Amino acid sequence: MFLFKASQYLKELEMFNPDIVGTCRIAMENALEDQDFLRLDAASFKACPSDSIDYAVMEKTNAAVVIRLLTAIGVEDLVIVETTDAVLVAHKDQVQDVKDIVSRLKAMKRNEAYLHRKVYRPWGYYENLDIESRYQVKHITVNPGASLSLQLHYHRSEHWVVVKGTARITRDEETFILF
Numbered sequence: 001m002f003l004f005k006a007s008q009y010l011k012e013l014e015m016f017n018p019d020i021v022g023t024c025r026i027a028m029e030n031a032l033e034d035q036d037f038l039r040l041d042a043a044s045f046k047a048c049p050s051d052s053i054d055y056a057v058m059e060k061t062n063a064a065v066v067i068r069l070l071t072a073i074g075v076e077d078l079v080i081v082e083t084t085d086a087v088l089v090a091h092k093d094q095v096q097d098v099k100d101i102v103s104r105l106k107a108m109k110r111n112e113a114y115l116h117r118k119v120y121r122p123w124g125y126y127e128n129l130d131i132e133s134r135y136q137v138k139h140i141t142v143n144p145g146a147s148l149s150l151q152l153h154y155h156r157s158e159h160w161v162v163v164k165g166t167a168r169i170t171r172d173e174e175t176f177i178l179f
Contacts, residue, residue, distance in 0.1 A: 002053065002058060002064060003064065004063070004064040008063055008064070009057065009064070011063075012057045012060075012061045012063055012064070013056060013057050016056060016057050016060045016061065017049070017051060017056040017057065019048075019049050020048055020049055020051065020056060023044060023045070023047050023048040023049070024045070024048060026041070026044040026047075027040040027041045027044035027045040027048070028040065029041075030044050035157075036157050036159065037159075070082065070087060072089075077091055077092045077093070078090065078091060078092065079091075079092050079095050084117045084118050084127070085112060085116055085117045085118075086112070088101075111131070115128065122146070123142055123143060123146035123147060123148055124140070124141045124142045124143045124146055125140075125141055126138045126139065126140045126141070127139045142167070144165075147168075150170060160178070162178050162179060166178065166179050
C-alpha cells in the first residue's frame with residue numbers, strides 16, 4: 001500500500017514522469033460530464049504511458065511511505081494488533097494505555113476515534129474507502145437474501161456498481177435486477 005497526499009503524488013509524478021501527467025491532463029481537458037460523472041477522454045487516456053506506480057514514482061521518491069508486511073524479530077513481551085483501521089504495537093504491560101491514544105485522537109478531532117473503517121449491520125457490512133465534505137465512497141457487502149432499507153435523498157445522489165452477484169433495486173415505483 002502506498003500512503004501519500006494526492007497533491008504530493010502529483011508533484012512527484014510531474015518531477016519523475018511528466019509524460020504521464022501530460023497525457024492525463026489532456027484526458028481531463030477533453031473529459032465529458034454525464035450527470036454526476038466526469039468521463040475522461042478515452043483516446044487521450046489510452047495514450048498515457050502504462051508504467052506502474054512503483055516504477056513511475058515510488059522507486060524514485062523520498063516523499064512517500066510504503067506499508068507492507070509487518071514482522072518482528074528479536075523482541076519480547078510485545079502485543080501487536082492489526083485491524084483494517086490501524087496497527088498497534090505495545091509492550092504487554094502497557095496495552096491498557098490504548099485509551100490514552102483514543103483521548104489524543106479525540107483531542108485532535110480525528111475521525112478514527114469515532115468511526116471504524118468497517119461497520120457491521122444486520123444486512124452485512126460496509127467499509128469506508130474515502131470520505132470528504134462533499135462525497136463518501138463505500139464498499140458494501142450485503143449478505144445473501146438480506147436487504148437494505150429504502151432511502152430517499154433530496155440533496156445527494158448515489159451511484160451503485162454490483163461487483164459480484166445480483167441486486168434487486170427499487171427506484172421510485174420501479175423494481176429491477178442489476179448484475
